[in-house]
Amino acid sequence: MKLLAALLLILGINGQLQAAIDAVYDGDNGIRSRVLTVCMQCHSTTLAGGARNGSPSFVNFNTYADAVLWGDLAVTRAVIEGSMPPQGVQRLNAEQKAALSAWQAAGFPEKSATVSTQQQPDCLFNWAETSFPNFFAPRALSLSADPYYYRYYSQTNAYLAIASSRLYYLGPVSSGTVADLGDVVTWYATSGCK
Numbered sequence: 040m041k042l043l044a045a046l047l048l049i050l051g052i053n054g055q056l057q058a059a060i061d062a063v064y065d066g067d068n069g070i071r072s073r074v075l076t077v078c079m080q081c082h083s084t085t086l087a088g089g090a091r092n093g094s095p096s097f098v099n100f101n102t103y104a105d106a107v108l109w110g111d112l113a114v115t116r117a118v119i120e121g122s123m124p125p126q127g128v129q130r131l132n133a134e135q136k137a138a139l140s141a142w143q144a145a146g147f148p149e150k151s152a153t154v155s156t157q158q159q160p161d162c163l164f165n166w167a168e169t170s171f172p173n174f175f176a177p178r179a180l181s182l183s184a185d186p187y188y189y190r191y192y193s194q195t196n197a198y199l200a201i202a203s204s205r206l207y208y209l210g211p212v213s214s215g216t217v218a219d220l221g222d223v224v225t226w227y228a229t230s231g232c233k
């Protein structure tokens with residue numbers, strides 16, 4: 040029981056850990072929500088005149104179409120030069136800078152293809168990999184070995200598996216024994232894989 044409680048804590052089911060920023064524009068953990076809102080204090084089509092704080096009227100980040108247009112320059116100014124946001128405004132933190140660069144490297148995608156098109160188990164595994172790369176890396180392909188549908192993470196030496204509607208973990212955090220993480224339906228809800 041103690042181990043399970045620790046695992047759930049680590050996996051952030053109680054919401055204490057914030058998930059990593061996704062390298063896509065949309066979504067609660069996407070670039071718009073987690074990075075560009077900083078820029079939208081001045082660079083938004085919803086702002087006019089003095090409310091723009093002097094930012095060029097054509098440089099905006101509140102829609103995907105605009106954000107993509109200015110994506111490269113955004114990385115230059117906010118990550119490479121560090122000259123945006125301007126003096127006096129809270130700069131991007133290291134995680135935000137890394138995410139903005141990752142978004143550029145990925146070709147400025149709008150949404151992640153995975154969530155809407157993949158099956159729930161794959162969606163859940165993908166979510167775990169994106170949110171907790173310290174535990175589930177590198178990204179892996181799903182395999183099945185009756186009764187388990189699972190992924191093995193060679194770098195972190197861990198398994199995530201689903202069988203009979205339960206989610207299981209096996210790896211260093213559970214000292215190499217199989218830990219039952221509970222009803223997989225709950226995890227689908229937690230991960231947004233509904």
Ligand code: HEC
Pocket residue numbers: 074075077078079080081082091092093094095098109112113114116117123124125128131
């Ligand atoms: C407090 C208001 C403010 C915030 C917040 C802000 N900017 Fe700006 N931005 C400006 C102003 C003013 C200019 C025009 C002066 C300049 O280019 O330095 C500008 C210009 C720009 C330009 C055009 C530069 C060019 O060379 O034409 C880009 C790109 C840009 N900002 C990106 C960003 C990004 C990305 C963020 C968020 C990480 C951001 N800005 C946050 C005020 C802001």
